Amino acid sequence: MTQQTVVIADYDYGDVDIERAIIEGAGLRLAAADCKTEDDVIEAAHDADAIIAQYATVGARAIDALTRCKVIARYGTGVDIVDVDAATRRGILVTNVPSDWCENEVADHAMALLLAAARKVCEYDRATRAGTWRWQTGEPVHRLRGRTAGLLGFGAIARAIAVRAHAFGMLVIAHDPYLTPEDVAVHGATAVSFGELLEQADYLVIQAPLTEETRHLIGEPELRRMKPTSILVNTARGPIVEDKALYAALTGGWIVGAGLDDLEEEPAKQRDWVPVNPLFSLDNVIITPHAAYYSAEAIHTVREFAAHEVTRVLTGKPPLSPVNAAELAIVHR
Structure with missing residues (x-):
């Protein structure tokens, strides 16, 4: 045989x-x-x-x-x-x-990106290394407690993120078309429509699967609906967010910052990838190499x-x- x-x-x-x-x-x-x-x-x-x-x-x-x-x-x-x-x-x-193989890793990473962006950790680090020792280099920084974390998708990993957001005193809202409001409420979040999620979230965390329906789900119209003080965090798949629109949002003041664990081009799927994405030129975005799942x-x-x-x-x-x-x-x- x-x-x-x-x-x-x-x-x-x-x-x-x-x-x-x-x-x-x-x-x-x-x-x-x-x-x-x-x-x-x-x-x-x-x-x-x-x-x-x-x-x-x-x-x-x-x-x-x-x-x-x-x-x-x-x-x-x-x-x-x-x-x-x-x-x-x-x-x-x-x-x-x-998903439980990396549930805690991704939830921790999402919060790490959120916290680093909200607390201007990278800006402070760059300024300090350049010889500027001033708390003002990061202003404005806003208090986390009382702010709203919005979750796009509310599966096991998103629910783990919700637990962490609650620990920081945040309100948690979520949009998941496959769950009832009761399903969402059981896990400590308030179910909202997609539009309400965009408009109400101070920190929009994407934790949805990549499908034909979610590809480029976050583009120019969606980013323009977000608060100008909001931060976008993507610990799901890069193509859910349209990079060109995100660049416009970050340079045009539609949103204040972003934390990304992947890019639309998904570099790990390419041979001889070169970092020419204009998002790399911006100081108000943190990018990690699809490492959220890693431990x-x-x-x-x-x-x-x-x-x-x-x-x-x-x-x-x-x-x-x-x-x-x-x-x-x-x-x-």
Whole structure:
């Protein structure tokens, strides 16, 4: 019998030792690649029995080229890099990692960006290093207590952010079209419409998945509706915010600042990326390299979980976190 092969399409962990121990320990073969495009994925994984992907797009074209694939596992929770519908049509299971693997890390990072922007930490640091020792270099700084934190999306991570915002004495509002006001209230927030969220939030924190509906959800019209003293924090996916509009907002005084854990261009998905985005030229935006999920413990967990998922499927066991199992059952019954 031919040994089944698992292809890791891409990774930035430095090695695949954790995955190798699990996958080869189950009698499977492991191959690691460095895919940036669908053509790369097709070349590396067309005859794979399973694929694990971190950033590489596994779209419909790549999926249609797969000849033996049974499962595509995502390193992480969001599956926007995988065409789940195409996988379902081909009878391929898609898995992810439940969000609790990095829930606290992302919530902490969102608050770190919010606090750094609100308290002008970076401005003070730059001025002090340049020889200016004056509290006035950061003015105005406003008190956090009593201000309104607005959450776009109210899943597990957003609820963890709400807990932290409450600890700083903030009021918390949230907009999530998939939850009832009662669902939101149970977790200590007030449900509002999308428009009310934009207009009322002093700190707008984006923690929604990237879908066709949320891509460029925050553009010029939305940014113009925000308070001129508000701060935008994005610890979700970069393309939810239109960078060109955000640059205009930050330079035109529509909002006062931003904290971003990703950019619309999603640099990690590009080969030979160059930092030419004009947002890098601004002092009123803080940018981190899609690191909100990172801790040594979280990375270990996500790597183990993804490797175990493909191993389960290829050895005839059900996965713990299937994304499209119900749809597969309907399409292929």
